[in-house]
């Protein structure tokens with residue numbers, strides 16, 4: 001019988017215009033009781049159930065997948081459920097083919113971004129080991145030579161999603177790869193352009209960020225970051241350009257530092273543009289973070 005469900009069976013239940021991940025509470029006497037993962041309980045007559053109303057969850061939705069291109073249940077509920085399932089296991093990154101979805105953990109996850117993670121991801125191709133933003137950064141870095149072309153990373157999401165943090169994580173990866181390519185000693189590393197790039201973040205944030213209702217440290221403008229790499233693989237220069245001033249009226253931001261913003265941005269742009277001009281870089285990596 002198609003509409004008989006065993007107790008404890010995982011199903012997708014169509015209610016209120018969407019599929020909910022649910023469990024069969026009981027199925028007896030011609031009545032089936034479902035409980036959604038969010039606590040709502042729905043009771044149906046067994047003979048009134050259709051496959052459109054309820055159907056069994058595929059095992060890869062039950063256990064979760066690293067790449068959502070592999071999901072057999074294809075609807076919004078399945079995508080959100082997979083992200084949530086992985087999030088509860090501290091796996092904040094999930095692939096959608098070659099795209100990476102990141103869920104903001106709002107906490108430090110130990111060892112997620114340490115040097116050993118950089119080394120691990122720098123030695124593997126995309127998809128070989130669990131999803132990570134370092135894998136995207138590594139793919140981008142390697143593709144400069146593999147495809148012999150400029151590379152671009154687009155980071156997008158709503159306010160507070162983690163775009164700025166993700167940008168910093170990618171910059172950190174690229175900066176470590178750059179330093180490794182030169183085989184510099186720890187002492188020599190401090191004076192290089194990689195350090196300048198990483199250290200520009202707190203300055204940009206001090207003048208260009210503000211508290212909003214969505215994010216305590218919200219960027220008030222988008223950033224276009226360009227890095228120039230030499231054939232050896234080290235960063236020779238770069239520039240950060242502000243773009244898209246975010247809407248202050250809707251975000252209720254603190255605007256006290258705003259008048260200083262153009263000044264600071266122009267100083268930063270000048271200093272990094274000079275580096276970009278003097279170097280004979282071969283390829284570029286561009287970030288667009290809004």
Ligand SMILES: Nc1ncnc2c1ncn2[C@@H]1O[C@H](COP(=O)(O)OP(=O)(O)OP(=O)(O)O)[C@@H](O)[C@H]1O
Nearest residue numbers: 104106107159160161162163164165215217218219
């Ligand atoms: N990978 C992460 N690990 C830990 N905490 C994170 C991570 N990403 C974001 N956060 C937390 O979330 C906060 C908001 O992130 P972030 O400022 O990057 O968002 P955003 O998308 O740039 O927002 P906006 O568009 O408003 O500037 C950070 O201050 C940090 O506390």
